[in-house]
Amino acid sequence: MHNKSIKELASGLRSGEFSSVELTQAFLARIKQHQSLNCFISVTEDLALQAAKLADHRIATGNADLLTGIPIAQKDIFCTQGIKTTCGSKMLDNFIAPYNATVVEKLNDVGAVMLGKLNMDEFAMGSSNETSYYGVVRNPWQTDSVPGGSSGGSAAAIAARLSVCATGTDTGGSIRQPAALCGITGLKPTYGRVSRYGMIAYASSLDQGGPMARSAEDTAILMQAMAGFDPKDSSSVDMPVPDYQAGLGVDLKGLTIGLPKEFFGDGLSGNVAAVIEKAIQEYQKMGAVVKEVSMPNLKLAIPAYYVIAPAECSANLSRFDGVRFGYRCENPQDLTDLYTRSRGEAFGKEVKRRILMGTYALSAGYYDAYYIKAQKIRRLISEDFKKTLAEVDVIMGPVTPSTAFGIGEKMGNPIEMYLSDIYTIAINLAGLPAMSIPAGFAEGKPVGLQVIGNYFTEDRLLNIAHQYQQVTDWHQRSPKGFE
Amino acid sequence: METSQEWETVIGLEIHTQLATKSKIFSGAATAYGAEPNTQACAVDLGLPGVLPVLNEQAVTMAVKFGLAIEAEIAPYSVFARKNYFYPDLPKGYQISQFELPIVGNGHLDIDVDGTTKRIGITRAHLEEDAGKSLHENFHGMSGIDLNRAGTPLLEIVSEPEMRSAKEAVAYMRKIHELVRYLGICDGNMQEGSFRCDANVSVRPLGQQQFGTRAEIKNINSFKFVEKAINHEVERQIELIENGGKVVQETRLYDSVKDETRSMRSKEEANDYRYFPDPDLLPVFISEEFKSQIKAQLPELPNARKQRFREQYQLDDENAGILTASRQLADYFEFVVNESACEAKLCANWITGDLVAALNKADLDITESPVNTQRLAGLLLRINDNTISGKIAKQVFELMWQSSSTADEIIAEKGLKQITDSGAIETIIDKIIADNPDQVEQYLSGKDKVFAFFVGQVMKEMQGKANPAEVNKMLKAKLK
Numbered sequence: 029m030h031n032k033s034i035k036e037l038a039s040g041l042r043s044g045e046f047s048s049v050e051l052t053q054a055f056l057a058r059i060k061q062h063q064s065l066n067c068f069i070s071v072t073e074d075l076a077l078q079a080a081k082l083a084d085h086r087i088a089t090g091n092a093d094l095l096t097g098i099p100i101a102q103k104d105i106f107c108t109q110g111i112k113t114t115c116g117s118k119m120l121d122n123f124i125a126p127y128n129a130t131v132v133e134k135l136n137d138v139g140a141v142m143l144g145k146l147n148m149d150e151f152a153m154g155s156s157n158e159t160s161y162y163g164v165v166r167n168p169w170q171t172d173s174v175p176g177g178s179s180g181g182s183a184a185a186i187a188a189r190l191s192v193c194a195t196g197t198d199t200g201g202s203i204r205q206p207a208a209l210c211g212i213t214g215l216k217p218t219y220g221r222v223s224r225y226g227m228i229a230y231a232s233s234l235d236q237g238g239p240m241a242r243s244a245e246d247t248a249i250l251m252q253a254m255a256g257f258d259p260k261d262s263s264s265v266d267m268p269v270p271d272y273q274a275g276l277g278v279d280l281k282g283l284t285i286g287l288p289k290e291f292f293g294d295g296l297s298g299n300v301a302a303v304i305e306k307a308i309q310e311y312q313k314m315g316a317v318v319k320e321v322s323m324p325n326l327k328l329a330i331p332a333y334y335v336i337a338p339a340e341c342s343a344n345l346s347r348f349d350g351v352r353f354g355y356r357c358e359n360p361q362d363l364t365d366l367y368t369r370s371r372g373e374a375f376g377k378e379v380k381r382r383i384l385m386g387t388y389a390l391s392a393g394y395y396d397a398y399y400i401k402a403q404k405i406r407r408l409i410s411e412d413f414k415k416t417l418a419e420v421d422v423i424m425g426p427v428t429p430s431t432a433f434g435i436g437e438k439m440g441n442p443i444e445m446y447l448s449d450i451y452t453i454a455i456n457l458a459g460l461p462a463m464s465i466p467a468g469f470a471e472g473k474p475v476g477l478q479v480i481g482n483y484f485t486e487d488r489l490l491n492i493a494h495q496y497q498q499v500t501d502w503h504q505r506s507p508k509g510f511e
Numbered sequence: 512m513e514t515s516q517e518w519e520t521v522i523g524l525e526i527h528t529q530l531a532t533k534s535k536i537f538s539g540a541a542t543a544y545g546a547e548p549n550t551q552a553c554a555v556d557l558g559l560p561g562v563l564p565v566l567n568e569q570a571v572t573m574a575v576k577f578g579l580a581i582e583a584e585i586a587p588y589s590v591f592a593r594k595n596y597f598y599p600d601l602p603k604g605y606q607i608s609q610f611e612l613p614i615v616g617n618g619h620l621d622i623d624v625d626g627t628t629k630r631i632g633i634t635r636a637h638l639e640e641d642a643g644k645s646l647h648e649n650f651h652g653m654s655g656i657d658l659n660r661a662g663t664p665l666l667e668i669v670s671e672p673e674m675r676s677a678k679e680a681v682a683y684m685r686k687i688h689e690l691v692r693y694l695g696i697c698d699g700n701m702q703e704g705s706f707r708c709d710a711n712v713s714v715r716p717l718g719q720q721q722f723g724t725r726a727e728i729k730n731i732n733s734f735k736f737v738e739k740a741i742n743h744e745v746e747r748q749i750e751l752i753e754n755g756g757k758v759v760q761e762t763r764l765y766d767s768v769k770d771e772t773r774s775m776r777s778k779e780e781a782n783d784y785r786y787f788p789d790p791d792l793l794p795v796f797i798s799e800e801f802k803s804q805i806k807a808q809l810p811e812l813p814n815a816r817k818q819r820f821r822e823q824y825q826l827d828d829e830n831a832g833i834l835t836a837s838r839q840l841a842d843y844f845e846f847v848v849n850e851s852a853c854e855a856k857l858c859a860n861w862i863t864g865d866l867v868a869a870l871n872k873a874d875l876d877i878t879e880s881p882v883n884t885q886r887l888a889g890l891l892l893r894i895n896d897n898t899i900s901g902k903i904a905k906q907v908f909e910l911m912w913q914s915s916s917t918a919d920e921i922i923a924e925k926g927l928k929q930i931t932d933s934g935a936i937e938t939i940i941d942k943i944i945a946d947n948p949d950q951v952e953q954y955l956s957g958k959d960k961v962f963a964f965f966v967g968q969v970m971k972e973m974q975g976k977a978n979p980a981e982v983n984k985m986l987k988a989k990l991k
Contacts, residue, residue, distance in 0.1 A: 346604020
């Protein structure tokens with residue numbers, strides 16, 4: 029059952045081949061069996077079985093959505109009412125959210141069955157899932173390697189077939205990079221397409237929730253349920269949501285693909301480059317036309333990002349002060365002691381690093397040199413994309429410069445860690461949608477192809493991924509021991 | 512002050528007005544005052560993880576109203592910013608405010624002090640959210656936090672440093688207070704903190720161009736305290752300088768019990784607020800069309816109305832000022848004028864005199880007046896047609912205040928109708944003249960003042976009900 033697509037599962041549920049309760053039990057059993065991957069922070073077994081029961085009833089009465097009764101999992105960054113919501117931090121280890129995120133509400137409404145809350149880098153700050161208070165997640169393809177981050181729990185759980193699909197969030201590559209390193213499909217939607225309400229903020233102008241699944245088709249189905257305008261989120265965009273599944277049948281003849289030379293430079297490892305080139309050849313076989321393009325400001329993306337994101341995070345994380353919720357230090361002596369020890373004891377190293385960087389960048393006398401300059405660079409990068417996407421339909425390239433690295437390998441060197449997002453970060457700065465598609469393997473580890481489109485062209489991206497998945501089976505491969 | 516020859520005071524005010532919206536500026540929670548602690552704070556106000564602000568359009572409309580009323584530039588594009596500082600009653604660790612691009616730009620307001628009009632520049636007015644309240648009593652050595660007020664919309668109105676005395680500052684503050692209530696954007700309740708101000712005060716030798724170092728006095732919530740706090744601060748600064756000291760830039764607190772200001776924090780201890788645009792909120796765009804819509808809805812503003820009252824009703828400056836200080840009082844006056852068709856001056860004198868005095872005594876607002884416009888008009892009508900004298904009218908008014916009867920009912924019931932029957936008056940006059948030969952002698956020998964004695968005696972005899980004009984006329988004829 030765990031290898032079936034959402035459509036296959038939905039039809040099995042409708043034909044009575046299995047019930048949602050049985051399906052949920054099967055996945056819960058797999059989660060237990062593969063606990064050592066550490067994908068989940070919380071497994072909500074009882075609630076899942078209750079939801080499955082309701083879903084079975086709903087299917088029986090004919091009032092069901094494709095996702096009704098399908099086991100899914102939520103990244104632990106989304107607030108879930110009555111359920112611990114940690115954001116991967118000691119700070120929120122005791123936090124039971126009193127409300128549902130809009131995304132959670134939408135998935136509950138269609139009757140999806142939530143298995144639990146997925147592990148992630150602390151407050152979504154990290155590229156390896158190693159900053160989580162709950163420990164690193166292991167990559168099912170090679171368990172001494174990282175799954176990527178920050179949505180590492182989501183990607184690993186899908187790759188290991190512990191959940192059919194999952195939610196993720198992407199601020200600088202946090203959906204695409206783990207999707208690539210775990211060999212699954214992930215979509216980072218246009219900024220504003222998916223509501224951020226109830227999604228614990230890291231960098232508000234960059235954060236975007238999105239779907240992760242094995243195939244583009246499953247991703248499209250999950251995206252359908254997540255997307256849409258939310259009056260509770262001022263940055264969400266009031267535009268109709270297209271039928272993503274209906275858009276999956278378009279052939280790619282004449283599609284123009286831009287290949288930025290900046291994506292294929294020195295930092296890219298040879299074996300990853302080879303996989304990407306092969307994938308692009310596959311697209312050419314389907315009738316796509318390739319064109320080399322250049323986006324000279326891309327090289328500024330990482331420094332700009334590491335000013336803007338920390339600046340926003342330094343304010344976003346101020347609410348974690350030990351006063352109203354979350355961790356509070358023992359016996360505070362006075363107010364300053366309460367603040368400094370609660371925050372000092374509950375935030376991890378990377379979170380503190382970014383709060384400090386952001387506080388510095390916003391300080392009097394530095395604001396213009398850092399924050400304002402970074403915003404200017406952000407506009408230049410957006411301009412680069414705008415110009416390029418006027419010439420070509422989509423941009424393709426690698427998601428990551430290398431395959432999954434070893435656990436502990438980059439933790440001592442933050443700059444090197446930051447560089448693992450070098451191909452994904454610029455897309456967040458521009459607010460564009462992009463996908464990671466399984467494109468093959470290098471030394472036994474998955475490689476992801478990145479496809480970047482114009483604003484609100486998620487339907488086109490999903491179709492481009494889907495067409496590729498009609499002629500390749502990379503997305504179907506199972507890691508050894510998880511078949 | 513004896514030093515006023517040498518020193519000049521410079522004052523700028525930052526006035527915080529709570530906007531009278533039903534819900535908070537970024538959430539749907541109610542803004543009503545006085546609820547049980549933390550019962551009017553939703554997830555957004557509590558700053559829970561994941562929540563997002565959504566701007567209340569009513570707050571924007573109110574800010575634009577104010578901007579148009581002070582003839583200010585309304586920014587076509589304004590931006591909300593985060594002001595970062597830690598405080599337990601500031602749930603998010605930042606306050607959403609406006610910094611570089613406020614919604615209301617340069618404007619001005621005319622104030623009257625000692626008969627002269629002065630124009631005070633208003634630098635800007637911006638929207639922001641209020642914080643909660645820290646409560647320091649009865650929590651066993653800890654503090655309690657009430658977040659009901661957190662997220663209440665504020666319009667912070669920042670003046671130019673153009674006031675030169677505490678008196679001017681109070682006049683300006685009163686004028687703003689009057690205006691925001693006219694516009695219906697603030698209830699003006701100072702006890703509940705709906706209207707409060709920070710005063711920036713400095714002194715400089717008279718004639719010097721450069722400003723002195725200023726101190727900011729925080730959170731003053733009455734007109735009286737503003738005046739006292741400024742005067743005290745000015746004295747403190749002058750004394751300090753004259754004794755060879757230096758004013759330091761700092762924030763001070765006014766203690767109304769001890770009538771003094773004391774230091775809260777110095778410039779060095781001041782926060783670096785690290786303002787930056789709030790990524791959770793879109794910029795606010797104000798179109799010309801929106802502006803003209805709001806403009807069309809603006810009521811007649813106090814200064815314009817005062818001018819009109821002087822011209823249309825021939826009122827003096829004082830009466831026109833009192834009547835237009837409140838929109839409701841001015842409305843009351845105009846209703847009475849229309850209803851009674853009496854001379855406006857009579858109406859104005861009665862309203863600013865007896866009515867306002869009675870209201871003040873009972874601590875009531877004009878909207879709570881026991882005597883409504885119709886009943887007052889009924890009374891004035893009877894003065895106008897000589898049914899009763901002004902003196903009797905005061906009695907009638909008092910009875911009206913205590914009952915729901917009309918003036919006519921009271922006059923009839925109490926038999927207060929003025930006697931205009933000249934026969935009756937003549938009989939009394941004859942009697943008074945006969946009874947007071949000495950006074951008649953005095954009057955006839957040129958002591959005009961004695962005339963008033965005769966009037967008084969006649970009125971006394973007739974229990975005040977005689978028509979005074981008639982009494983005068985007949986007495987004069989008889990005493991010739």
